[in-house]
Amino acid sequence: xxxxxxxxxxxxxxxxxxxxxxxxxxxxxxxxxxxxxxxxxxxxxxxxxxxxxxxxxxxxxxxxxxxxxxxxxxxxxxxxxxxxxxxxxxxxxxxxxxxxxxxxxxxxxxxxxxxxxxxxxxxxxxxxxxxxxxxxxxxxxxxxxxxxxxxxxxxxxxxxxxxxxxxxxxxxxxxxxxxxxxxxxxxxxxxxxxxxxxxxxxxxxxxxxxxxxxxxxxxxxxxxxxxxxxxxxxxxxxxxxxxxxxxxxxxxxxxxxxxxxxxxxxxxxxxxxxxxxxxxxxxxxxxxxxxxxxxxxxxxxxxxxxxxxxxxxxxxxxxxxxxxxxxxxxxxxxxxxxxxxxxxxxxxxxxxxxxxxxxxxxxx
Numbered sequence: 001x002x003x004x005x006x007x008x009x010x011x012x013x014x015x016x017x018x019x020x021x022x023x024x025x026x027x028x029x030x031x032x033x034x035x036x037x038x039x040x041x042x043x044x045x046x047x048x049x050x051x052x053x054x055x056x057x058x059x060x061x062x063x064x065x066x067x068x069x070x071x072x073x074x075x076x077x078x079x080x081x082x083x084x085x086x087x088x089x090x091x092x093x094x095x096x097x098x099x100x101x102x103x104x105x106x107x108x109x110x111x112x113x114x115x116x117x118x119x120x121x122x123x124x125x126x127x128x129x130x131x132x133x134x135x136x137x138x139x140x141x142x143x144x145x146x147x148x149x150x151x152x153x154x155x156x157x158x159x160x161x162x163x164x165x166x167x168x169x170x171x172x173x174x175x176x177x178x179x180x181x182x183x184x185x186x187x188x189x190x191x192x193x194x195x196x197x198x199x200x201x202x203x204x205x206x207x208x209x210x211x212x213x214x215x216x217x218x219x220x221x222x223x224x225x226x227x228x229x230x231x232x233x234x235x236x237x238x239x240x241x242x243x244x245x246x247x248x249x250x251x252x253x254x255x256x257x258x259x260x261x262x263x264x265x266x267x268x269x270x271x272x273x274x275x276x277x278x279x280x281x282x283x284x285x286x287x288x289x290x291x292x293x294x295x296x297x298x299x300x301x302x303x304x305x306x307x308x309x310x311x312x313x314x315x316x317x318x319x320x321x322x323x324x325x326x327x328x329x330x331x332x333x334x335x336x337x338x339x340x341x342x343x344x345x346x347x348x349x350x351x352x353x354x355x356x357x358x359x360x361x362x363x364x
Contacts (some may be wrong), residue, residue: 017064040073041107055095055142061111064089073109094140120177123153136174150177150187154195169199176201179220186224200249204330208240215249216268223248224277230254300333 043065045058065086073081083101089110090099090240100112116139118131131139131147135197152173157166180186193203193214201214214223227248234254235242247255 062273124155151192
């Protein structure tokens, strides 16, 4: 009897567990069937990011998934909605980076959209315009929103498939636009960059009317750091509108061209500053100096002869060339140290002790 009772208890226990499992499965299947039988009520679109300015709106996303009756989820049973197909439709939009679609318990189709982020706007030589994202992909211009990014003008081609040189230029635009966009000062100072025919960059800053010659889109951080140092040590002392061109394309120096066409003043070389960097202009050679000395008497002698009725004046005329020749020979060393007057450029070389920090220096 005891053994029979134990067997019956085990049979009852197993039966109860089996009935419970079967009941759970039946309820689950019924719930799934009920859910699948339900129909999609609405579409909810959400954009990632804190910025409310987007190239595409929620109405545009909804129209992408509802314009085709076959893929329109509204009023369709949830079991018949192809979520992957809807995601592929949304991802084809050029302003969309990626999308995620799911259905919540309220039978609503949720579309989560990540938008492409432009880093530069490009105008080609023919006037066409588009944006570039961080990967260098094109983003078409939107009529509902204009992104505040650096503008590049003069891109040399409209071709969809770029040549190697244009592809490199495209990548340099992305790097330049990314660097400027992350720095508040340069974002406020640099608004538009021009692409030269030799695929280099120039820009006119908002503060000052000089042309900044940037050169190739390489060593971006070094060039902007050098320009900022020149702003602080040079232009703050001599004025922001002193020069017409500022060239930062060279290594470890800034070359400037004055607006008035007059060479900038040079520092007085003293014993304690003999090792300071000076303007690297071509010195006057001995032959050029000698020719200048020889030319001085020729210009001075013809003038007194026709207008000299007194006999004593030729003696003074003969003495004048000698008087003029002596100062020229005496100032030879000064001419060798000074730049030629026909090249109005100033060179700033950053260092521990630059020319711009000298109290006797009036220009950088």
